Structure formats: structure tokens, C-alpha cells
Amino acid sequence: MTPKIRDLRDQISALQAELLDALREQEAGVLLRLHGQRVEFEESVRHAHMRLKTNFFRWLISNRPQNLLTGPIIYSLVVPLAILDLCVSLYQASCFPIYRVAKVRRGDYIVFDRHKLEYLNFIEKFHCTYCAYGNGVLAFASEVAARTEEYFCPIKHAQRVLGRHASYERFLEYGEAEDFAKKLEETRCNLAEKTQSEGN
Numbered sequence: 001m002t003p004k005i006r007d008l009r010d011q012i013s014a015l016q017a018e019l020l021d022a023l024r025e026q027e028a029g030v031l032l033r034l035h036g037q038r039v040e041f042e043e044s045v046r047h048a049h050m051r052l053k054t055n056f057f058r059w060l061i062s063n064r065p066q067n068l069l070t071g072p073i074i075y076s077l078v079v080p081l082a083i084l085d086l087c088v089s090l091y092q093a094s095c096f097p098i099y100r101v102a103k104v105r106r107g108d109y110i111v112f113d114r115h116k117l118e119y120l121n122f123i124e125k126f127h128c129t130y131c132a133y134g135n136g137v138l139a140f141a142s143e144v145a146a147r148t149e150e151y152f153c154p155i156k157h158a159q160r161v162l163g164r165h166a167s168y169e170r171f172l173e174y175g176e177a178e179d180f181a182k183k184l185e186e187t188r189c190n191l192a193e194k195t196q197s198e199g200n
Contacts, residue, residue, distance in 0.1 A: 088141045100192035110136030
């Protein structure tokens with residue numbers, strides 16, 4: 001990796017961190033407060049939300065029929081999602097300590113908070129909880145896979161890849177064969193140092 005590319009990557013990382021800070025400030029202006037994992041809206045906002053809630057029967061009549069018909073298919077995926085969640089959790093619990101790779105915090109990816117929104121009826125809350133679980137499990141599994149790839153095969157692809165994970169930019173260039181074993185070991189040592197600094 002050339003110094004220019006490294007500098008650009010560092011600038012992008014700094015800008016991403018700045019963007020996250022700006023987004024958090026904007027969220028604070030929506031009249032809500034975060035207390036750890038608890039979300040609190042101002043009382044006036046909470047009452048306005050409650051007035052906007054659609055009751056179950058009105059929701060059922062106004063809902064698209066195709067959504068009701070495909071519901072069983074969508075919810076049948078809970079079984080493979082739960083199996084994926086269990087398998088990925090067991091894999092990282094048993095293997096990451098051996099590799100000295102920092103464990104992925106599952107709770108950072110699977111977040112349940114939409115059910116607290118007063119403007120959602122109980123069916124909408126159920127949908128939101130299911131979506132949070134499904135997308136959270138997939139994001140959690142993706143991060144575990146990314147750390148595994150960084151440990152075993154930190155080599156970029158020759159072709160452009162969509163949906164690259166955050167550590168992909170640190171990977172070796174495709175075809176960078178010189179001192180590959182040494183660079184792979186350096187990558188693994190960096191992962192182990194990161195694990196120690198995170199206290200895992």
C-alpha cells in the first residue's frame with residue numbers, strides 16, 4: 001500500500017468518525033435522550049406518538065394483502081437465522097480465543113429498541129423486532145466472518161467487491177506474493193495486539 005493510499009484511507013476513517021459524531025448530535029435534536037440502552041422521548045413527543053398509533057383492525061384493513069400472504073414465508077426464516085446465530089456464537093467462542101482474535105460483541109449488532117416506539121401497534125412492533133434480529137444476526141455473522149478472513153486470508157480480490165468490511169482496506173494487494181508468510185504473521189500479531197487492547 002502506497003503512502004498516498006494509506007493517507008487517503010486514514011482521512012476517510014477520520015471523516016467517517018466525524019460523520020458518526022454529527023449524526024449523533026442530530027439524533028439528540030429529535031427530543032430524545034439515551035440513558036445507556038434506554039431511550040426516553042420528551043413527554044410531548046411521547047403523547048404525539050401515541051395519538052399517531054394505528055389500531056390493529058384499521059392496520060389490518062389498510063395493510064397490503066401481499067404482505068399478509070408472504071408473512072409465513074418471511075417468518076419461517078427465524079429458524080435458519082437462529083441456527084446461524086447459535087453456530088456463529090459457538091464458533092467465535094471456541095475459536096477466536098485460540099486465534100487471539102477479539103470476539104465480536106453480539107449486542108452491538110442485535111439491538112432491540114423499536115418496540116418502545118409508541119406510534120407502532122403490536123404487530124408493527126413485532127415486525128420491527130423480527131427485522132432487528134434478522135439484520136442484526138446477519139451483520140454479527142458478517143463481522144465474525146470478516147475477522148476470520150483477516151486472520152486466515154487478508155488478501156484483496158482482483159475484482160471490485162461490493163459490501164466490503166472495514167478491515168478489507170488493510171488487506172494485502174492481490175498478487176502481493178513477496179514475503180506473504182511474514183506479512184500474514186504480522187497481520188495476526190496486529191489482531192492479537194488489538195485483542196489485548198480491547199481486553200478480550
